[in-house]
Amino acid sequence: MSARKPGPHALLFILITIFIDTLGFGIIIPVLPKLIAELGDVSVSQAAGYGGALMFVYALMHFLFAPVLGNLSDRFGRRPVLLLSLATLSVDYLIMGFATGIGWLFLGRLLAGASAATFATANAYIADITPESERAARFGLIGAAWGVGFVAGPAIGGLLGEIGPRVPFFVAAGLALVNVIYGLVVLPETLPAERRRPFRLTRANPLGAYRALRPYPLVMTLSGALVLYFIAHDVNPSTWTYYVIHKFAWSEAQVGLGLAAVGLASAVVSGTLVGPIVRRLGETRAAAVGLALTATSFFGYAFASAGWMLFPWIALGAFMGLVMPALRGMLSRAVPEDQQGELQGALSSLMGLTAIVAPLMMTQVFRIFSAEDAPIQFPGASFVLAGLLTLAALVIVLRAVRHPTRSTIGEAR
Numbered sequence: 129m130s131a132r133k134p135g136p137h138a139l140l141f142i143l144i145t146i147f148i149d150t151l152g153f154g155i156i157i158p159v160l161p162k163l164i165a166e167l168g169d170v171s172v173s174q175a176a177g178y179g180g181a182l183m184f185v186y187a188l189m190h191f192l193f194a195p196v197l198g199n200l201s202d203r204f205g206r207r208p209v210l211l212l213s214l215a216t217l218s219v220d221y222l223i224m225g226f227a228t229g230i231g232w233l234f235l236g237r238l239l240a241g242a243s244a245a246t247f248a249t250a251n252a253y254i255a256d257i258t259p260e261s262e263r264a265a266r267f268g269l270i271g272a273a274w275g276v277g278f279v280a281g282p283a284i285g286g287l288l289g290e291i292g293p294r295v296p297f298f299v300a301a302g303l304a305l306v307n308v309i310y311g312l313v314v315l316p317e318t319l320p321a322e323r324r325r326p327f328r329l330t331r332a333n334p335l336g337a338y339r340a341l342r343p344y345p346l347v348m349t350l351s352g353a354l355v356l357y358f359i360a361h362d363v364n365p366s367t368w369t370y371y372v373i374h375k376f377a378w379s380e381a382q383v384g385l386g387l388a389a390v391g392l393a394s395a396v397v398s399g400t401l402v403g404p405i406v407r408r409l410g411e412t413r414a415a416a417v418g419l420a421l422t423a424t425s426f427f428g429y430a431f432a433s434a435g436w437m438l439f440p441w442i443a444l445g446a447f448m449g450l451v452m453p454a455l456r457g458m459l460s461r462a463v464p465e466d467q468q469g470e471l472q473g474a475l476s477s478l479m480g481l482t483a484i485v486a487p488l489m490m491t492q493v494f495r496i497f498s499a500e501d502a503p504i505q506f507p508g509a510s511f512v513l514a515g516l517l518t519l520a521a522l523v524i525v526l527r528a529v530r531h532p533t534r535s536t537i538g539e540a541r
Contacts, residue, residue, distance in 0.1 A: 154281015189241025198473015268402025
């Protein structure tokens, strides 16, 4: 298909895609433990083990297949990969909704992880349709769509779960399918045939993708910073609930309120502040500010002595929304246009890898320092570790831009 100029619906479709992807994930959170317990005839406590295994399977498939889909989008265009990904997501939710055993849930997560191209390909699409100077702000809008979906998903899922534990899965499937139909009508292709490149299996894997990006030193250096940042970032989804229940005895409602505050603050920062801040400070300083404030918020969580003290740190931590848009803007200018999908696939693969490592690391640190026989009782230890990792990422970013080498930003084209 030849590329045509994107109309006003193109960006809206991308944002709706990210919103629905996050919403669909959030919708099933409140009911998944109950469904696992029902299918496996186990207690909720035992269901947590299956839930962790489902997260692991999803993250592993995401890690392995994100570069494949990124490279496919560079070969065949963004549109078919996005639409196929959304269609597969709909099938995933249907499989889980109709599941008659635990095995079907694992099949659904295998499919979802393997087809999780929405973020990688959406970012490549944004890079295609946006001038370099405006990319960071557009990437920020993706963060805002994620934040809104993160707020709305669990709330809607909880309400639908009152009807039945399978209802949220069918609603999520319907939303994904409706978005496929919408995309078929309004979404143009943005990668013309002359800017496409052949698909090669040697590049369509995590190692191959980074070998192909090796000529761009900034990409390689900032990838190291991103690994540290992603691991630190994942302390929240992996440890937050356990931490606030253990230290502050929060109820389920208070946990939900805290998570909603995280999503809302993230949406506000990403949707309204990223663009102006990046335009005023530039991408490098915006990323540095975001990393510094993120590290400060992690330390604030760790040393908070009362539950209410977490909310100011949530507000400050929302400025982590500066980090990825600014860094993605820098990275997207460091590679040619026909490698945008490969770049975004490689970044998405990194996120998948750290999603495997981070929960194991952070939850074990929490367990060790919160156990009754711990030599030092300090439940916030995992947040201190996250803060230190974020500061290390900040140092790498600053060193990378202060000591640029040839072909760091845009010269290796």
